[in-house]
Amino acid sequence: MNSIKKIVVAIIVLFSVTTANAQIKNTKTETVKIFGNCGMCKTTIEKAGNLKKVAQVDWNKDTKTATLTYDSQKTNQNEILKRIALAGYDSNSFLAPEAAYNNLPGCCQYDREAKVTVSETITNHESHDKNSGTLNQEQTTNNQLKPVFDNYFLLKDALVKTDGKAVSLIAKDLLASLNEVKMDELEMDVHLVWMKVMKDLMAGAKNISETQDIKKQRMLFMSLSKNMHDLIKVAKYETPVFYQFCPMANDGKGANWLSKEDTIKNPYYGSQMLSCGKTVETIK
Structure with missing residues (x-):
């Protein structure tokens, strides 16, 4: 009986996700790492990342991975991960603000890890490219x-x-x-x-x-x-x-x-x- 209930629940969840995704046009799907602990984290992460008819997030608390499905003409992975970071959750791309992380309930305060390992052997050319990219983004912001x-x-x-x-x-x-x-x-x-x-x-x-x-x-x-x-x-x-x-x-x-x-x-x-x-x- 329990097995039947699990199957029914799985079908309902799959149907809900499929229905939500069907409303999103120009669909692009990606899998990313987002750090968190529990079911409450799942609710917060998905709520922060979701946008009606634009983006859908499905986060797995066991694997710490999220499936992002979004309209590639209206948003992108960075936009979704920035919203999730603002809610207090780190990804491999963005660190959540310290205040946002500290405001999470105790059970949701996951172990924070270094997200970017910087090679000590960056060439001068690579360094110049990185600095140029930073300067260009700063200029865009200012403009x-x-x-x-x-x-x-x-x-x-x-x-x-x-x-x-x-x-x-x-x-x-x-x-x-x-x-x-x-x-x-x-x-x-x-x-x-x-x-x-x-x-x-x-x-x-x-x-x-x-x-x-x-x-x-x-x-x-x-x-x-x-x-x-x-x-x-x-x-x-x-x-x-x-x-x-x-x-x-x-x-x-x-x-x-x-x-x-x-x-x-x-x-x-x-x-x-x-x-x-x-x-x-x-x-x-």
């Missing part, structure tokens, strides 16, 4: 995010001038530049932060663009600035950026913003209290 940061600074300047109409228009440009970012071309550390903040950044820019009420715009600018700070910390800007703080904003709770200049020009009060605030961090 993609520069319009995002530039529009943010223009938005801040419009708030300083208390120009609600200009703020609304610039917020539309900011939203457009956010939508143009291709996250699969970002560096790994930038990509992980981008995945955390992109929805809030887009929502903030959209909400600001939909109103010309300067008070509402300034309130929305607070959370926008916090998320933009997290992004620019890892992505960097072409010049030093100053993270500034006004203790009077937000009903005396205080609020931050980013500026390309150390001189205080307060976006939360404009000419009413233009110089209220101080620089609390310099990002280089």
Whole structure:
């Protein structure tokens, strides 16, 4: 009887996977190593990697291997493994952030192993190729995010001038530049932060663009600035950026913003209290 039950369960699982895969077009299937321990790990890994009609992950806790089935025109192995790394699970390609790993339940904290063995006999030519690839990816990241940061600074300047109409228009440009970012071309550390903040950044820019009420715009600018700070910390800007703080904003709770200049020009009060605030961090 138990054997029959196992067969039925296996058929149901196989049918479910087959049905899910059938919805994915341009199918490509690969097997990769992902580290974890238990059934709870399986649930988290698969949830992080799955995208409806785009990617399906099936992880085996005994072999520590995952079968990735995905639409090769919409995503790739790296994209899937980056999402899984963000959830706390290492693969042979990507290490999970320390904080993400530490947040896993105790039973899920697998033994972490070195994922890349670097040969001590790398030739100068190989070394040059690796460095060139790194530099190219850094340049791609910088090129993609520069319009995002530039529009943010223009938005801040419009708030300083208390120009609600200009703020609304610039917020539309900011939203457009956010939508143009291709996250699969970002560096790994930038990509992980981008995945955390992109929805809030887009929502903030959209909400600001939909109103010309300067008070509402300034309130929305607070959370926008916090998320933009997290992004620019890892992505960097072409010049030093100053993270500034006004203790009077937000009903005396205080609020931050980013500026390309150390001189205080307060976006939360404009000419009413233009110089209220101080620089609390310099990002280089």
